[in-house]
Amino acid sequence: MAGPTRGFLGRSRAPRDPRLPPGQYDAGADWPVLTAEPTPRISPDTWSITVDGEVANPTTWTWEEAHQLPGAEYRGDIHCVTTWSKFDTHFGGISVDGLLEVAQPTAEGRFVMATSKTGYTTNLPLEDVSGGKAWLVWEYDGKPLPVEHGGPVRLLVPHLYFWKSAKWISKLTLMKRDQPGFWEQNGYHDRGDPWRQQRYQGD
């Protein structure tokens, strides 16, 4: 760790919000858009979500079928590795638990690769997307999720940095061993806990 930087005072940090993880700032009403590919146009008619890999019952749900599952919502904060956080967000959709209950991960399926329609991937330990910690969401603030924010449906794993919340989600693949996804292959952390500042590999 380096010592102080000559002449750097930093922002006033008297009223720092305790909801803000270290190194993050409050984006306020903004919701920055950051993706690596052109924004795809995906119709709900052609969207589906598949859970496969190390599961007893590989299953695919269409838009209609996914909407038959019990609804669930998330109210709380989100944190992006590019250092913005956004408080008091409200997403609506379904819990990932509902999908896992049907697909039944095997005892060996301990990691998940989330894949988007665009081919984007991100890896997560199973325990980070089960137990009420992860959702598939299609509503933001009571309105359809905008396409630039991952609509029609994105993964939401709000306790990890937001690149784990794959936009345009289409598949969750259970795996025996952890494998790096898109940003993880490019130097970002395999887990991405904002409270531990797990931004890059080695953090």
Added chain:
Amino acid sequence: MAGVRRPLARSVQLKLDVRDRVDHLPGQHYVVRLTAEDGYTAQRSYSVASAPDEPLVELFVERLEDGEVSPFLADVVEPGDELEVRGPIGGWFVWEGDEPALLVGGGSGVVPFVAMVRHARALGRLDLLRIAVSTRTLAELPYADELVAAGALVVTTREAHGIRPAARLTAMDLVPLWEPGQTAYVCGSTPFAEAAGQLLVGMGVPPTSIRVERFGASGEPVPPG
């Protein structure tokens, strides 16, 4: 800090003598981390403008009025200062110098393309690059001379440029530059990157051949999730 240049208003070019440096690929970025006396830290990422074979790492920093790190780098840093940096970072928005590429940049989104141009020049492979850049005025375009010398098409949105009136980038500008087999790199603000990405898709460029880097709210060119 080996050199500080301010050729344009509201920005700074920093040349860093990086200890135990790992060569970067054109398109990668560095994280700069500042620490206050009381241990408070702030970090941001900045694109590298230098080629891998240059002795110093050159970062381009646009000064954001309400920023925390960029005003410090633009106004306070002097040669001889020690900065904590981490890099190179990013393995997606990179050009290794051996494949044809179409580079489409908006404003300071051209910076990673400067590294690509310099690398191509060093390899004698400028023929691999087709470049289109959009800027409000020519005077505001970072590294304008180098980009123009590399054959970049420059579109100015707030002033006429040559025979062209002030106008946004269009598919008409990009179609003559596009060839099958190219990888397209788009870098700029979110609205610019969104518009340019849709232009390319509309021209029939396969989305899988398009790599996009959008600036975050803090102006940094880091692209995750």
